[in-house]
Amino acid sequence: MxxxxxxxxxxxxxxxxxxxxxxxxxxxxxxxxxxxxxxxxxxxxxxxxxxxxxxxxESLEIGSVVYVSLPSTNSPQKATVQYIGDVNGKIGTRFGLKLTKKKKEGSSSTIGGMEYFKCPPGNAAFVTMDKLNK
Known part of the structure; x- marks a missing residue:
């Protein structure tokens, strides 16, 4: 070469x-x-x-614990970062989270047929950084 x-x-x-x-x-x-x-x-x-x-x-990594504000919940929910990067069909970096409490709507860790991390249905969320808190 x-x-x-x-x-x-x-x-x-x-x-x-x-x-x-x-x-x-x-x-x-x-x-x-x-x-x-x-x-x-x-x-x-x-x-x-x-x-x-x-x-x-920028200091977050896989396994970091965060609080996330989701439209479907009244208060921030505890979650663990499982994925950081691009997601099919979305602009900008997304954070794939495993939620400690199952959401009513039931979101999975698969988008557009691609699984980004392992997580039971209803316990996943993909968000932009503005939804994250310490």
């Missing part, structure tokens, strides 16, 4: 940043990883609020 020199724009390809502009002159430089975490969140106000949680969210 023969290796060649990287293209002249290699640094741009591997370490780009994105600028997020707020309503009142706020400017946030984001890495591509941070952009992926935020871009699935709907609405600029929620995206800007999520910027304050980036450090904590």
């Amino acid at each position: 023969e290796f060649t020199d990287p293209p002249h724009n290699y640094k741009i390809l591997t370490d780009p940043s994105v600028t997020l502009y707020g309503n009142h002159g706020q400017v946030h430089q984001l890495t591509i990883v941070q952009k992926d975490l935020i871009c699935g969140i709907q609405g600029l106000p929620d995206r800007l609020e999520a910027v304050s949680k980036l450090g904590w969210v």
Whole structure:
């Protein structure tokens, strides 16, 4: 196998940043990883609020315990992170969670025929970072 020199724009390809502009002159430089975490969140106000949680969210890993706010529950629910990454048909990074309490609607860890982690039906949720709390 023969290796060649990287293209002249290699640094741009591997370490780009994105600028997020707020309503009142706020400017946030984001890495591509941070952009992926935020871009699935709907609405600029929620995206800007999520910027304050980036450090904590970036430290999450498989097995981390979090609290998640779901539309179907009245209060945050305890969950364990089982998956972090892209999900078929969704924009941005998603967190696949195993919930401690079964949801009434019954969500599974399979989306579009792809199983992202093992979990009993009704105990899974896929969310963006704005739904997560310590």
